[in-house]
Amino acid sequence: MRSEELTSVLMHELQRYERKIELVDVGYVIEVGDGIARAYGLEGAMAGELLLFPEATKKLGREFFGLAFSLEVDSVGIVLLGPDRLVSEGDEVRCTGRILEVPVGMELLGRVVNALGQPIDDLGPIPYKQTRRVELKAPGVVKRKPVCEPLMTGIKAIDSMIPIGRGQRELIIGDRQTGKTAIAIDTIINQKNAEPPVYCIYVAIGQKQSTVKQVVETLKKYGAMEYTIVVSAPASEPAPMQYIAAYSGCAMGEYFRDNGMHALIVYDDLTKHAHAYRQVSLLLRRPAGREAYPGDIFNLHSRLLERAAKLNDELGGGSLTALPIVETQLGDYSAYIPTNVISITDGQIYLEPDLFYAGIRPAINVGLSVSRVGGAARTSAMNKVAKQLKLDMARYFELQAFAQFATELDEATRRELIRGERLVELLKQEQYNPMSLSHQVLAIFIGINGYLDDLPVEAVREFERGFLEFVNHRYPEIVHEIEKTKDFSEATEKKMHKAAQEFKAAFVARLEGRAEGEMSVAA
Numbered sequence: 001m002r003s004e005e006l007t008s009v010l011m012h013e014l015q016r017y018e019r020k021i022e023l024v025d026v027g028y029v030i031e032v033g034d035g036i037a038r039a040y041g042l043e044g045a046m047a048g049e050l051l052l053f054p055e056a057t058k059k060l061g062r063e064f065f066g067l068a069f070s071l072e073v074d075s076v077g078i079v080l081l082g083p084d085r086l087v088s089e090g091d092e093v094r095c096t097g098r099i100l101e102v103p104v105g106m107e108l109l110g111r112v113v114n115a116l117g118q119p120i121d122d123l124g125p126i127p128y129k130q131t132r133r134v135e136l137k138a139p140g141v142v143k144r145k146p147v148c149e150p151l152m153t154g155i156k157a158i159d160s161m162i163p164i165g166r167g168q169r170e171l172i173i174g175d176r177q178t179g180k181t182a183i184a185i186d187t188i189i190n191q192k193n194a195e196p197p198v199y200c201i202y203v204a205i206g207q208k209q210s211t212v213k214q215v216v217e218t219l220k221k222y223g224a225m226e227y228t229i230v231v232s233a234p235a236s237e238p239a240p241m242q243y244i245a246a247y248s249g250c251a252m253g254e255y256f257r258d259n260g261m262h263a264l265i266v267y268d269d270l271t272k273h274a275h276a277y278r279q280v281s282l283l284l285r286r287p288a289g290r291e292a293y294p295g296d297i298f299n300l301h302s303r304l305l306e307r308a309a310k311l312n313d314e315l316g317g318g319s320l321t322a323l324p325i326v327e328t329q330l331g332d333y334s335a336y337i338p339t340n341v342i343s344i345t346d347g348q349i350y351l352e353p354d355l356f357y358a359g360i361r362p363a364i365n366v367g368l369s370v371s372r373v374g375g376a377a378r379t380s381a382m383n384k385v386a387k388q389l390k391l392d393m394a395r396y397f398e399l400q401a402f403a404q405f406a407t408e409l410d411e412a413t414r415r416e417l418i419r420g421e422r423l424v425e426l427l428k429q430e431q432y433n434p435m436s437l438s439h440q441v442l443a444i445f446i447g448i449n450g451y452l453d454d455l456p457v458e459a460v461r462e463f464e465r466g467f468l469e470f471v472n473h474r475y476p477e478i479v480h481e482i483e484k485t486k487d488f489s490e491a492t493e494k495k496m497h498k499a500a501q502e503f504k505a506a507f508v509a510r511l512e513g514r515a516e517g518e519m520s521v522a523a
């Protein structure tokens, strides 16, 4: 071999030579229990980093991870993403440099998954193509655009008085058993006909398994599961899973938002989410603050809710709308978690037990409910009939309280009370009965134009039902126009009056006939 050859071979070998040293930060478990562990070492660990447990991985048969939760001077508090019995003291822990990711995409629609995005619905593995970090920074102001399209809930009282826009965050707040979940589920069911489509994510946090199962059954029954993902972290799951579920669901929603599509996410509920976080924090001996919650509880929820957004047109114009739910105790909405979430969201729908038990369902307290941005997204058709509705209703409830003590009322007040009573009746709505825009507009139209004022209150809902059917048959063009243009012309408005008068004449005649019939039976 000549010397030149030798050098070239050596050069070649040197070029290919790569030092194969893996630098991993390794630590050891010093304490484990209650779904958390503490490890010594791991100096380079980052907050929120995935940490691998090699021993537990062997026992489990697939990778066993934990999340670096609190970084302290000589140890790291770790939240375990699996059964803690597989981890024991002295086990090795390794940094991975990765952040927790969950599967995202269309393939998840129709599925029920756990907080890590793994299927729990017996429908086999999910053929997902993409994953996404559960914790991502929310889009900044330049990437956003004010809400401009309505997100119809199909619930008259909400779409008319507390309108929600795509990309908005609207809190549903109230005591237990006041119909909070019902509003969220009805909204999901109503997205069946949404154009462009709205994909839904229902995150169940800290609920009973049976309750979640019922929700899934309901969604299936109304054909809503096809476009919905259910993320379930029931009360039986360890607290860390309940805490992570909200972020996992959010990541799944962001996939739609960032790909120019629209999505709706329901967090049911954030009170239990805060409880789970408090539990984890206390176990890790973080200093406790107000109501024993750790100091960053506000950050916890704003980090989550800020990710709901309407993106600008350059970014595809997608949106993620959030409906967080918060449970109050005895109507105390000035408690810690409720006030926090109220201040992070763009408005709230406040539900009240008194109204609920009085049969006013949905039990919305009009005075305390507000939507701060959704008005801009309300359709013109709805604007025309519902502009005054919220004020009128709030005034009615005030007058009503006052009128209980008054002996004599002037004519104007009396008339307002009569109108209000009928509007309250008109805004009642059964569960699982979302209404189309045109039907909502027509219903409110007869209310605000006084067509119900001289009818008995008990007849209001029958009148509404009958009238909508009547218009469907006799004046289908009204329905078509409102559905197509989201507006109605003056000519159509005249026609709406004509229809109302025609139907009312027939309805009153029928009522009178019925009353006479009853009298003759009595005689």
Ligand SMILES: Nc1ncnc2c1ncn2[C@@H]1O[C@H](COP(=O)(O)OP(=O)(O)OP(=O)(O)O)[C@@H](O)[C@H]1O
Residues within 6 Å of the ligand: 174, 175, 176, 177, 178, 179, 180, 181, 182, 183, 327, 361, 362, 429, 430, 431
């Ligand atoms: N609009 C409605 N009309 C009739 N019944 C309703 C209506 N909304 C809710 N309900 C009924 O009220 C009950 C409570 O509703 P829901 O479970 O939605 O309340 P919640 O506030 O979510 O309760 P929880 O605090 O237990 O989560 C249910 O039985 C539900 O069927």
Ligand SMILES: [Mg+2]
Residues within 6 Å of the ligand: 180, 181, 182, 268
């Ligand atoms: Mg509920």
